[in-house]
Amino acid sequence: MINRLRIALVLLGMATLMLALVPIQYILLKIGAGRASAIPRYFHRIMAWLLGFRIHVHGAMTKDRPLLLVSNHISWTDIILLSTVGDISFIAKTEVRDWPLFGTLSLLQRSVFVERDRRGKTGEQASQIAERLVAGDVMVLFAEGTTSDGNRVLPFKTSLFGAASAAIRETGAETVAVQPVAIVYTKLHGIPMGRFHRPVASWPGDVELMPHLKGILREGAIDVDIRFGEPVVIAKGTDRKQLARTMEDRVRAMLLTSLMGRGMDER
Numbered sequence: 001m002i003n004r005l006r007i008a009l010v011l012l013g014m015a016t017l018m019l020a021l022v023p024i025q026y027i028l029l030k031i032g033a034g035r036a037s038a039i040p041r042y043f044h045r046i047m048a049w050l051l052g053f054r055i056h057v058h059g060a061m062t063k064d065r066p067l068l069l070v071s072n073h074i075s076w077t078d079i080i081l082l083s084t085v086g087d088i089s090f091i092a093k094t095e096v097r098d099w100p101l102f103g104t105l106s107l108l109q110r111s112v113f114v115e116r117d118r119r120g121k122t123g124e125q126a127s128q129i130a131e132r133l134v135a136g137d138v139m140v141l142f143a144e145g146t147t148s149d150g151n152r153v154l155p156f157k158t159s160l161f162g163a164a165s166a167a168i169r170e171t172g173a174e175t176v177a178v179q180p181v182a183i184v185y186t187k188l189h190g191i192p193m194g195r196f197h198r199p200v201a202s203w204p205g206d207v208e209l210m211p212h213l214k215g216i217l218r219e220g221a222i223d224v225d226i227r228f229g230e231p232v233v234i235a236k237g238t239d240r241k242q243l244a245r246t247m248e249d250r251v252r253a254m255l256l257t258s259l260m261g262r263g264m265d266e267r
Contacts, residue, residue, distance in 0.1 A: 059228035182254035
């Protein structure tokens with residue numbers, strides 16, 4: 001009974017938050033003020049609190065611009081959690097635009113939608129991302145191209161790393177910072193998750209969204225690490241495949257650090 005009441009109250013809180021802030025963000029975007037809007041950051045901070053996440057940030061987002069953040073991807077909740085640390089936008093697959101509710105939220109956060117499986121459009125999509133980078137927007141790339149089980153990092157796809165090079169080649173930027181980010185779900189009710197319980201947080205593509213959301217709401221106490229690694233500043237001629245390998249290695253190392261319980265400093 002208490003669990004059902006909590007879920008109902010959280011859902012009511014989420015609905016109230018959306019009704020209060022989504023129209024404001026929509027208006028700001030329409031009048032051209034959305035670029036400087038911090039509303040998504042505060043929106044997601046409240047959402048994370050309602051869902052019961054406790055966020056531990058290690059390191060910090062670099063102040064260098066243009067900036068491309070490269071992250072692993074475990075769940076739809078990654079977007080909420082990463083959005084709490086700064087004013088960012090996401091590079092998302094095209095299907096997300098059509099998802100109920102989440103598609104609208106992605107549009108309001110000025111996501112760039114890409115078709116990962118259409119290689120003929122890679123250059124065009126990289127150019128679009130490059131324009132946003134040079135305009136000062138911090139873009140997040142989920143380089144695995146899908147969600148993992150949270151216990152490992154999948155191989156990074158290299159195609160969209162070309163956006164960093166395109167920002168230099170096409171827009172005249174001298175350098176672009178590319179920073180690795182690891183998101184790791186570590187504890188459930190204060191107890192280390194381990195492989196058995198990590199599916200509570202992870203969201204493989206074959207799991208329906210609403211049952212997974214209900215599972216998160218039932219638990220209501222999940223610790224998550226967000227780790228920022230050392231950025232790589234690239235210049236003209238940087239090999240995107242080597243850049244992807246470097247980012248993959250660094251994200252994997254940070255994920256293992258959290259899974260093994262090391263470096264629990266908190267900011």
